Amino acid sequence: MSNILRLMTPPSPYDGDTSPRFAQGRTAEASRLSSASMNDPYEKLGVRRRINAAGALTRLGGAVMAPEVVEAMAAASRGSVDIGELQDAGSARIAEATGAEAGLVTTGAAAALTLAAAAAIARWDVARMAALPHVAADILLPRTHRTGYAHALAASGARLVDIGHNDRGTGAGVRGLEAWEIEAALSPSVVAMGFSVNATSIVDLPTAVAVCGAHGVPLIVDAAAQLPPKENLRRFIAMGADLVAFSGGKALGGPQASGILAGRRDLIASALLQQLDMDVSPDTWTPPKLIDRANLRGVPHHGIGRGFKAGKEEIVGLLTALDRFVTADDAATNAALEARLRAIASALDGHAVTLVPAEKTGRVPVLEIAVPDALAASVRLQRGDPPVHLSERHAARGILTLDPQVLLPEHDAPLVEALRAALP
Numbered sequence: 001m002s003n004i005l006r007l008m009t010p011p012s013p014y015d016g017d018t019s020p021r022f023a024q025g026r027t028a029e030a031s032r033l034s035s036a037s038m039n040d041p042y043e044k045l046g047v048r049r050r051i052n053a054a055g056a057l058t059r060l061g062g063a064v065m066a067p068e069v070v071e072a073m074a075a076a077s078r079g080s081v082d083i084g085e086l087q088d089a090g091s092a093r094i095a096e097a098t099g100a101e102a103g104l105v106t107t108g109a110a111a112a113l114t115l116a117a118a119a120a121i122a123r124w125d126v127a128r129m130a131a132l133p134h135v136a137a138d139i140l141l142p143r144t145h146r147t148g149y150a151h152a153l154a155a156s157g158a159r160l161v162d163i164g165h166n167d168r169g170t171g172a173g174v175r176g177l178e179a180w181e182i183e184a185a186l187s188p189s190v191v192a193m194g195f196s197v198n199a200t201s202i203v204d205l206p207t208a209v210a211v212c213g214a215h216g217v218p219l220i221v222d223a224a225a226q227l228p229p230k231e232n233l234r235r236f237i238a239m240g241a242d243l244v245a246f247s248g249g250k251a252l253g254g255p256q257a258s259g260i261l262a263g264r265r266d267l268i269a270s271a272l273l274q275q276l277d278m279d280v281s282p283d284t285w286t287p288p289k290l291i292d293r294a295n296l297r298g299v300p301h302h303g304i305g306r307g308f309k310a311g312k313e314e315i316v317g318l319l320t321a322l323d324r325f326v327t328a329d330d331a332a333t334n335a336a337l338e339a340r341l342r343a344i345a346s347a348l349d350g351h352a353v354t355l356v357p358a359e360k361t362g363r364v365p366v367l368e369i370a371v372p373d374a375l376a377a378s379v380r381l382q383r384g385d386p387p388v389h390l391s392e393r394h395a396a397r398g399i400l401t402l403d404p405q406v407l408l409p410e411h412d413a414p415l416v417e418a419l420r421a422a423l424p
């Protein structure tokens, strides 16, 4: 086993176990490594562990959960609870953390967007819930916000209607979204407006809030990857968004398949109703507190969100991670990350490495590494042993970004070794 792999082997729960099972004729070190491998689920499956310096990317497994989160999930798994009651408790926690009236734990930000759209379409109408995705409904979306995740809004059955001007997005001009462009697109079939918020698009959010508010059109904000900073948990709600979606499996550090939908109580209730298991008897069904049965003319069937059910483990894991995220000391976390990045940068002496502090990125500090052919270097790193991932988001500018958001501290040394070998 190479030094690199030894460094990557996770600690064994049998550390210190000197029983004959693990010690037979071996050195303590060999015994430790072999028992560790036996307990490594990835090794059992023949799947390699990777060094992730690319950020909390979904395709690399998202966040790395803190032991406290994993323990809460394990404890939650051993028992039965009413999922509606659990979501009610989650709603109160999410409301507290975001400033919203209510909240829902979803199976990711994409699921939150589909549920948000379904809520905007159906509201309290059980017949419309039953008809989804086959309804005539439009969701307005600024042209420059047509990310790959817009599919999640369309999955509700709504038609996405592009609005606004593209000049600022394409760099051809200075104009962004204007009020009249939203107003001109309004019609009785418009059920909501979507908005993908980030550091650039946020300048247009007040315009969207004002026009949507004046016309009673719910504004659904995709803020999936806008954490940290933690202030953003409250920011878009405070600005007037009706519903905001966050990923749980990215910076929040929750289970990978978790997310948050926060916002208006009536819309959250509709989203919850369309996600819950509804194989219930109308005579005995006790709805969650969020759902006022007087608003329903009947008990809905399984809704469009039934396939995105959040399990008790995800709900508890997400809420535990949210608590940690809210109380964490961001300044201390960023200072620690910056110290690690400085050490890595000095070990890469001779390469063009720039440390970009958290104040500049708006999230965590990163290292930008200038590489002549960035994509070729990225491929070499990914094909190495162990495989290494840097962010390719600025590859077109000849930069690979070392994003330490989910980089395990024990990976710093093997990462440096791999970078030294792979960078020209």
Ligand SMILES: *Cc1c(COP(=O)(O)O)cnc(C)c1O
Residues within 6 Å of the ligand: 058, 107, 108, 109, 110, 111, 147, 149, 196, 222, 223, 224, 225, 246, 247, 248, 249, 258, 259
């Ligand atoms: C990651 C992301 C999503 C999807 O989030 P999941 O929690 O993985 O479902 C949606 N929108 C944006 C902008 C994202 O970055």
